[in-house]
Amino acid sequence: xxxxGQSQNGQREHEGGGFYSTPxxxxxxxxxxxxxxxxxxxxxxxxxxxxxxxxxxxxANLGDVRKFARPxxxxxxxxxxxxxxxxxxxxxxxxxLLIGYEVDSLPLVGSGAVSSVVYVVxxxxxxxxxxxxxxxxxxxxxxETNQVVARVPSSQAVEVGDLVYYESDAVKPASAxxxxxxxxxxxxxxxxxxxxxxxERSPMGEATDIRVATxxxxxxxxxxxxxxxxxLMGIEELPGRTGxxxxxxxxxxxxxxxxxxxxxxxxxxxxxxxxxxxxxIDGGTI
Numbered sequence: 001x002x003x004x005g006q007s008q009n010g011q012r013e014h015e016g017g018g019f020y021s022t023p024x025x026x027x028x029x030x031x032x033x034x035x036x037x038x039x040x041x042x043x044x045x046x047x048x049x050x051x052x053x054x055x056x057x058x059x060a061n062l063g064d065v066r067k068f069a070r071p072x073x074x075x076x077x078x079x080x081x082x083x084x085x086x087x088x089x090x091x092x093x094x095x096x097l098l099i100g101y102e103v104d105s106l107p108l109v110g111s112g113a114v115s116s117v118v119y120v121v122x123x124x125x126x127x128x129x130x131x132x133x134x135x136x137x138x139x140x141x142x143x144e145t146n147q148v149v150a151r152v153p154s155s156q157a158v159e160v161g162d163l164v165y166y167e168s169d170a171v172k173p174a175s176a177x178x179x180x181x182x183x184x185x186x187x188x189x190x191x192x193x194x195x196x197x198x199x200e201r202s203p204m205g206e207a208t209d210i211r212v213a214t215x216x217x218x219x220x221x222x223x224x225x226x227x228x229x230x231x232l233m234g235i236e237e238l239p240g241r242t243g244x245x246x247x248x249x250x251x252x253x254x255x256x257x258x259x260x261x262x263x264x265x266x267x268x269x270x271x272x273x274x275x276x277x278x279x280x281i282d283g284g285t286i
Contacts, residue, residue, distance in 0.1 A: 152202035164194040187234035187256025214278035232257035239269035
């Protein structure tokens with residue numbers, strides 16, 4: 001029986017670099033293991049794990065490059081999404097659990113022979129954010145992100161760190177919202193369909209599934225101000241009230257809020273740490 005999530009001997013099941021779990025089936029070294037079917041979290045054991053054996057699984061950290069056996073018929077495409085097929089216990093280009101993206105796609109062996117392995121840069125569902133540039137762009141600072149995966153339509157572009165909303169089974173950046181007549185209306189309209197913060201980008205012209213953080217503490221740009229703990233924050237407008245920003249917040253009323261300040265700023269600051277709460281997933285700020 002899988003006991004993921006239960007404490008044992010004073011240890012938490014999930015720590016910063018990985019997690020403890022007791023799989024119900026044997027897990028070969030170097031293969032992908034997911035503690036339960038509802039979780040997007042996955043780890044890769046360095047050594048074989050027997051069924052019923054409690055072991056430590058390293059998190060698949062964002063940016064790590066791993067090599068996997070090349071399946072029959074695999075066509076290498078630089079940057080393509082790579083999934084894990086739990087039925088075949090191998091990588092798959094067509095679906096399953098997204099584990100990352102193919103890189104260095106055609107290492108050659110001998111005279112033009114394609115390598116027997118595929119190199120994958122991992123994109124963990126529970127990112128550790130060891131890469132400082134990614135940490136800065138995502139705006140994530142700490143806390144559980146409770147990620148979901150949703151589709152960005154080809155008509156929209158989303159960048160890492162964008163505040164996004166959910167409408168008609170699609171994720172859209174805040175800037176796509178129809179401009180309202182007042183700031184309060186812009187904030188409350190966005191808050192009512194707020195999904196979270198984008199952890200992956202989606203370029204214009206491509207319909208892409210991306211991970212979105214629905215909770216956690218994020219650092220946002222804001223208008224110069226002092227802040228006390230618990231201050232309600234919502235989306236900010238563009239200059240001239242021509243629309244809304246995608247990565248900037250301002251003080252809001254409850255109806256227009258997407259989170260609360262969790263780090264006081266006794267002197268005026270243009271940065272603020274906000275604990276977000278998705279309206280779509282968690283019912284919004286209370």
